[in-house]
Amino acid sequence: MLKRYDAVIIGGGGAGLRCAIEIARDPNLRVALVSKVYPTRSHTGAAQGGMNAALGNVVPDDSPEAHAYDTIKGSDFLADQPAVFFMTENAPDIVYELDRWGVPFSRLEDGRIAQRPFGGASFPRTVYAADKTGHVLLHTLYEQALARDNIDFYNEFFLLDLIHDGERIKGVSVYDIKNGEVVTLQTKAVVMATGGFARIYWFRSTNAIGNTGDGQAVALRNGVPLKDVEFIQFHPTGLAKTGILLSEACRGEGGYLVNREGERFMKRYAPEKMELAPRDLVSRAIEYEIMEGRGIGDGARAYIYLDLRHLGEEKINERLPQVRQLAIDFEGVDPVKDPVPIRPTAHYCMGGIHVTDYRTSETPMKGLYAVGECACVSVHGANRLGGNSLIELLVFGKYCGTAVREFIKEIDFAEISEGEAKAGQEFIESLLKREGNESLADVRSQMGEVTWAKMGIFRDEKSLKSAYEELSELLSRWEKIPVVDKSRVFNTNLIELLELRNMLELARAVALGALERRESRGGHSREDYPERDDENFLKHSLIYYEGGELKIDYIPVMVTRYKPAERKY
Numbered sequence: 288m289l290k291r292y293d294a295v296i297i298g299g300g301g302a303g304l305r306c307a308i309e310i311a312r313d314p315n316l317r318v319a320l321v322s323k324v325y326p327t328r329s330h331t332g333a334a335q336g337g338m339n340a341a342l343g344n345v346v347p348d349d350s351p352e353a354h355a356y357d358t359i360k361g362s363d364f365l366a367d368q369p370a371v372f373f374m375t376e377n378a379p380d381i382v383y384e385l386d387r388w389g390v391p392f393s394r395l396e397d398g399r400i401a402q403r404p405f406g407g408a409s410f411p412r413t414v415y416a417a418d419k420t421g422h423v424l425l426h427t428l429y430e431q432a433l434a435r436d437n438i439d440f441y442n443e444f445f446l447l448d449l450i451h452d453g454e455r456i457k458g459v460s461v462y463d464i465k466n467g468e469v470v471t472l473q474t475k476a477v478v479m480a481t482g483g484f485a486r487i488y489w490f491r492s493t494n495a496i497g498n499t500g501d502g503q504a505v506a507l508r509n510g511v512p513l514k515d516v517e518f519i520q521f522h523p524t525g526l527a528k529t530g531i532l533l534s535e536a537c538r539g540e541g542g543y544l545v546n547r548e549g550e551r552f553m554k555r556y557a558p559e560k561m562e563l564a565p566r567d568l569v570s571r572a573i574e575y576e577i578m579e580g581r582g583i584g585d586g587a588r589a590y591i592y593l594d595l596r597h598l599g600e601e602k603i604n605e606r607l608p609q610v611r612q613l614a615i616d617f618e619g620v621d622p623v624k625d626p627v628p629i630r631p632t633a634h635y636c637m638g639g640i641h642v643t644d645y646r647t648s649e650t651p652m653k654g655l656y657a658v659g660e661c662a663c664v665s666v667h668g669a670n671r672l673g674g675n676s677l678i679e680l681l682v683f684g685k686y687c688g689t690a691v692r693e694f695i696k697e698i699d700f701a702e703i704s705e706g707e708a709k710a711g712q713e714f715i716e717s718l719l720k721r722e723g724n725e726s727l728a729d730v731r732s733q734m735g736e737v738t739w740a741k742m743g744i745f746r747d748e749k750s751l752k753s754a755y756e757e758l759s760e761l762l763s764r765w766e767k768i769p770v771v772d773k774s775r776v777f778n779t780n781l782i783e784l785l786e787l788r789n790m791l792e793l794a795r796a797v798a799l800g801a802l803e804r805r806e807s808r809g810g811h812s813r814e815d816y817p818e819r820d821d822e823n824f825l826k827h828s829l830i831y832y833e834g835g836e837l838k839i840d841y842i843p844v845m846v847t848r849y850k851p852a853e854r855k856y
Contacts (some may be wrong), residue, residue, distance in 0.1 A: 298480030299326030302659025302680035304428040309688025334421025335534030337413035338677035340378035349410035362668025364851035370645035456654030460711030467775030469711035483660035488633035489735025493532035504789035514663035516638035517800030525632025527590035560856040570631035592626035647690035669809025723767030
């Protein structure tokens with residue numbers, strides 16, 4: 288089946304919805320929005336704490352420039368500074384637009400939008416809606432998209448492949464999960480907005496099960512480089528048993544991190560910012576405490592405490608209601624009465640599809656764009672500040688939509704051959720007929736063990752080499768995993784097989800990037816190279832396939848206003 292649209296958005300989260308809304312401002316353009324899940328189940332809805340914008344409401348001295356500096360410093364000076372300024376300068380207008388659209392932001396008593404402190408920020412600038420910011424944002428954007436008659440939703444469709452001639456986009460091949468059919472969408476422009484891939488850390492991640500990096504993996508297989516994928520963010524406060532996220536808002540509202548001795552240990556690592564130091568620093572501090580015997584419990588099950596009791600029940604219920612419920616449901620403790628067991632967990636991918644122009648979100652392939660966590664603009668560099676992910680996807684989603692809207696007016700559709708249109712269905716049929724004796728669950732479990740043990744919070748040469756080799760072997764074994772379920776309707780066995788290939792390819796790319804970056808910077812911490820090395824590694828990595836093998840290259844970081852300096856908090 289072949290259908291034609293002016294633009295196709297892959298991903299129904301905040302980035303994809305905001306981009307689609309902007310393109311659809313021209314009523315003569317037809318937009319398809321393809322989502323693996325129903326849009327309001329997208330992972331944007333899991334964002335709890337808020338988003339950053341220098342509104343100057345709480346602290347009049349705050350400014351987009353201060354926001355930019357905090358972001359650049361937080362990135363360990365690997366962010367592209369013009370892109371950061373573009374984001375921070377446009378952030379306030381984005382927030383006020385959302386306010387007009389009906390996002391129920393938390394308010395001060397006089398009616399102004401409230402803002403809370405977040406890690407690495409010099410002022411309280413995180414706009415929020417209790418601890419459900421992403422949820423209300425996602426629903427508001429979905430309402431706005433539904434109001435546009437020229438947006439068609441392809442809910443529960445899985446991205447299979449891009450169709451292109453090596454230089455420009457022709458279309459995409461997507462799989463209808465509901466009935467097993469492959470649909471070819473002919474288009475002038477494709478926007479990747481598929482979210483992150485931190486689910487490669489299978490056993491301990493804040494990410495939804497579906498955050499498998501589908502857009503990044505498809506781009507990589509089609510010759511588009513991935514940038515800075517070695518930088519993975521581990522969030523300090525994942526619930527100890529499950530890794531489920533407890534928002535940075537816990538610390539923003541005044542929560543303490545304490546070890547087994549009841550000590551607020553962050554005074555050793557960030558004496559000025561304490562619990563509100565950047566996430567990479569706090570995560571390592573927690574792990575150091577556990578390694579030195581000051582955690583609670585032993586070995587892999589050890590943890591430290593997040594203490595909210597001093598905030599009081601009224602404030603917790605007003606500002607952190609979801610956090611309280613998660614702690615009760617998954618740890619069996621009530622934060623009003625007891626400290627909560629926590630330990631760092633895989634959370635966010637700073638790297639992604641290489642974007643060549645931050646103003647448009649273009650990639651090296653003509654007609655292919657990328658926004659949100661699946662893209663690397665780069666505004667996060669080696670470490671993202673809490674509150675910057677939501678504002679990033681909204682700012683760049685909007686301006687990507689503007690760029691796509693103008694691009695598709697100036698170009699004609701490229702013809703798709705009969706063979707190109709049939710390739711997706713033939714691939715699915717080949718998977719359903721595949722025979723082999725490997726277990727999907729076993730391969731996926733081994734991937735999770737490799738990623739956490741050998742390319743986690745602390746890394747070294749030996750473990751990274753081993754990880755790369757083991758992941759390469761697991762990719763070979765993937766070829767021998769059969770699809771046991773032969774049905775056509777909601778074949779989750781088939782979808783999990785496709786997702787596993789994507790995760791394995793991305794995990795191996797992370798291992799290669801981490802192996803070759805012989806320094807410590809932000810979320811990438813090498814025990815054998817503990818210092819930051821600006822002379823040799825103040826540069827972005829680019830990973831791509833050449834002759835069937837993964838290769839790595841580097842490009843300069845855009846340093847304009849702020850020269851790299853020692854990062855102290």
